[in-house]
Amino acid sequence: MAGTKKSTLALVAERAGVSIASVSRVLNGLSASADVTERVQQAASDLGYVPDATARSLKVGRTEQIALAVADAANPVYMSMMNEVSRVVADGGYRLVLSSTGADPANELDLLSGLDRGFVDGLILSPLRVTDELVEHLRRSRIPIVVLGSLPEGVPLDNVRADSVIGMRLALKHLAKQGRRRIAFLNGPVDTVPGATRLRGYLAAVEEYGTAQQADLQVEADDFTFAAGLPAAEALLDQSSPDAIVCANDLLAVAALKAIARRGLRVPQDIAVVGMDDTEIAQLVHPTLTSVDLGAAKRARTAAKLLLRRLGDPDAEVRQVVIEPKLRVRESSAKDAAREPSRTEASR
Amino acid sequence: MAGTKKSTLALVAERAGVSIASVSRVLNGLSASADVTERVQQAASDLGYVPDATARSLKVGRTEQIALAVADAANPVYMSMMNEVSRVVADGGYRLVLSSTGADPANELDLLSGLDRGFVDGLILSPLRVTDELVEHLRRSRIPIVVLGSLPEGVPLDNVRADSVIGMRLALKHLAKQGRRRIAFLNGPVDTVPGATRLRGYLAAVEEYGTAQQADLQVEADDFTFAAGLPAAEALLDQSSPDAIVCANDLLAVAALKAIARRGLRVPQDIAVVGMDDTEIAQLVHPTLTSVDLGAAKRARTAAKLLLRRLGDPDAEVRQVVIEPKLRVRESSAKDAAREPSRTEASR
DNA sequence: ATCGTTCTTGTAAACGTTTACAGGAGCCGC
DNA sequence: GCGGCTCCTGTAAACGTTTACAAGAACGAT
Structure with a gap:
């Protein structure tokens, strides 16, 4: 053959x-x-x-490749996004080039300059930090870019984001309705876009629902990881006695669960815990984790489709999509402890 | 600028x-x-x-791209592998093209034929099932391929694998030494390479350590996922009363933990649980999960390096690397329940 | 029978590089 | 002062496609 x-x-x-x-x-x-x-x-x-793909590309001016750049591919939420993007993109006849930019914004800039080399037809970018310089590069890019995450006003780029302010609101509303008054916030680095907006959401919701507002109820982990979350959660429990902890992240939430368990406290009876992103992990841990579903998979899918659309029609109007968050209540914040998970998702 | x-x-x-x-x-x-x-x-x-990257590629005959094809990118163990490969490959000056082949072997074949289009310089392939046809395609590929996983004898391809038979042996030895006699096995699909070798390892170890060998101590989940593991674990507990469960996978192990908890049994006092792959999840769950570290990250790194080496020197001798498994003992199989995790790894 | 269509096919240019080859300039030593 | 050397630079071919253009064949209509 x-x-x-x-x-x-x-x-x-x-x-x-x-x-x-x-x-x-x-x-x-x-x-x-x-x-x-x-x-x-x-x-x-x-x-x-x-x-030969290369010769064809040179002639027709298309590579049939799309790049996906995420900050931290180790984070489960990025993983699920990657899977979705991968599927949509493959269905559209494109290959997926993976670009792990890491936490350093310089890498993102490198990537963007490199894009002019024309090895991909389009880019899906999920930046952790959005600097002016980054935005400037985005504007003058020669290939279509869709941004996965928030973007400053007025940047004319397709983008799809989660409304994590509303997400935080959902979490605090849920907890406040249970009578929780001392709701702590375990955040990641606040100089990142997610860190900043989630903090904003927390503060607004604390205001709205009239729960305790004390500085010692807020703590900031060095990173959005379990390892970074653990000491931060310990510190939080040392410095205050919350009756609930809402976390910027499922990984941080799991760290909170662990720190709580180490002190012999019970979840949710003594302290309720709510995560964010609703990754698979939320259903694996014990107790199962209540989490705010920011629609990661849907955001990723939408972003990929937006990019395909723009590749097909470069003059299509710019679209900015906001995905609405949903609260997935599970054991870690159930009022009655015997309650089962409200929803079981297949893991694949 | x-x-x-x-x-x-x-x-x-x-x-x-x-x-x-x-x-x-x-x-x-x-x-x-x-x-x-x-x-x-x-x-x-x-x-x-x-x-222009394309024009350059056409002229010099290299694309500076490497493809990574994994069966199920949703599995955390693949995720860690992907991260490693991504790093090594980037350091070598190559871009990474991701190819999610899914469970269907036909996709792998498609991919392999597509490879002749020359859009990548090399491939790292981690096949779930190794058919004769696949091997045939591998042999006659025009670009270097390194296989991540077991390969039939005599196929002259760089490859790096884990010795999961020894891995299973470690797990059973550890449990048998604690006096566990009814050691069950929660496996994934046995028609996959990992499923088959892990079963082989289990049977050999059961023989070697003289623990109970009964058909009802073995159960096979439909997939290597948490969702598939849950009903399988339930069935296992229904049909037998093991004092330990060793699982083909961390996800399956977590499912076992959950099923055990639902029955009100204690881990490790009533039933010890051991997972495999030592993914991050092992340290997140409660109790923390003892797991056999099959060196996923190391395997991935090695595979990537082997590929880079071969791209640099096509006539280098074929190398087949076997990574030695290590047992990571944690709470889920500790003899004395108060014991802390034996080792804490940073998660990034 | 001739002209005009339509349909098929070949010739050649183009995509943007890299690189073999040759021509020319400068320089040295004799 | 001239052959030979080195060093620099330009011309042009090549990588493997796609495609505009023209040429030719076949055929129908007048």
């Missing part, structure tokens, strides 16, 4: 006794006589011909 | 008043007079010139 040597249009043409133009036409389904079609197809299959 | 219009060698040449060959040479650091060098660099930066 497939030979092991490289094969080219010219070879096929020679074998079929036609010109390379005819071969190209037949293989691309353009008009050709039955005779030529037959001979070309025969020759092509004899030689196991496969068109 | 960078202009927003596309720029080409010819434009730079014109502006600098030299030939395109000279421009290319200067930009690639080849010999050139100070005068020309100066003028070219000036012109290039004026125009914000960036070389």
Whole structure:
């Protein structure tokens, strides 16, 4: 069947006794006589011909590749996003180039400059920090970019974001309704976009629902990870005695669960815990974790579709989509402890 | 600084008043007079010139891209592998193209045939199932492939695998030494490579340590996921009363923990649980999960390095690396329940 | 029978690089 | 002062496609 040597249009043409133009036409389904079609197809299959992607790209000016750049691919929420993007993009006939930018904004800039090399047709970018310089680069990019996450007003780029302010509101409302008054906030770095907006949401909700507002109810982990969350949660429990903790992240929430368990306190009886992102982890831990679903999968899917749309129609109007958060109540904040998870999701 | 219009060698040449060959040479650091060098660099930066990746690829016959194909990107163990590969590959100056093949072997075959289109220089493949047809395709591939996982004898391909038979042996030895006699096995699909070898390892270890060998101590989940593991674990507890469960996977192990908790049994006092892969999840759950570290990160890193090596030297001798498993004892199998995790890993 | 259509096919240019080759300038030693 | 050397630079070919254009064949209509 497939030979092991490289094969080219010219070879096929020679074998079929036609010109390379005819071969190209037949293989691309353009008009050709039955005779030529037959001979070309025969020759092509004899030689196991496969068109060269690079040459084609150079000629048609498209690579059929899309880049996805996320800050921290180790975070489960990015993983689920990646999976969604991967699927949509593949369905659209594109390959996915992965770009792990890491926490350093410089990498994002590097990536953006590198984009002009034209190795992808479009980019989905999920920046942790949005600097002016980044925005400037985004504006003058030669290829379509859709941003996954918040963007300053007036930047004319497709983007899809979660409304985490409302998300925090949902969490605090839920807790306040149970009579929780000392609701703490375990945040990640506040100099990141998610960290900043979630803090804003927390403060607004504390105000709205009239729960305790004390500085010692807020703590900031060095990173949105379990490892960073653990000491932060410990510190929080040391410095205050909350009756609920809402966390910027499921990983941080799991860290809170652990810190609470180490002190012999009970969840949710003594302290309720609410996470954010509603990753798979929320359902794995014990007790299962109440979490604010910011629609990561949906955001990712939407972003990918927006990009495909723009690749198809570069002049389409700019669209900014906001995904509405949903609260997934589970054991870690249930009023009656015996309650089952409210919803079971398949994990794949 | 960078202009927003596309720029080409010819434009730079014109502006600098030299030939395109000279421009290319200067930009690639080849010999050139100070005068020309100066003028070219000036012109290039004026125009914000960036070389076109596609054209370069076509000419030099390399794409600087490497593909990574995994069956199920949603599995946390693949995620960690992906991160490692991503890093090594990036350090080597390559981009990473992600290919989620899914459970269907047909997709892997598609991918392999597509590889001849030459959009990547090499491939790291982690197949769930290894069919003859797959092996045949692997042999006649035109680009280097390194296989992440077991491979039939005599296939001359770089590969790196875990010795999960020894891994299972470690797990059972640990449990048997505690006096556990009814050690159950919660496996994933046995028609996959991991499923098959882990079963083999379990049976051999049961033999070696003389623990109970009963059919009802073995159960097979439909997939290596939490969702699939839950009913399987329930069934296991229904049909037998093990004093330990070793699982093919951390996700399955977490499912076992949950099923056990639902019955009001205690871990590890009533039933010890051991997982496999030692993913981050093992440290998040309560109780923390003893797990066999199959060196996923190390395997991935090694595979990536092997591929880079072969890309640099196509005639290097074929290397097959086996990574030695290590047991990470944690609370879920501790003899004395108050014991702390034996080792704390940073999560990033 | 001739002209005009339509349909098929081949020739050749183009995409943006890299690089083999050759021509020319400068320089040295004799 | 001239052959030979080195060093620099330009011309042009090549990578493997796609596609505009023209040429030719076949055929119908007048």
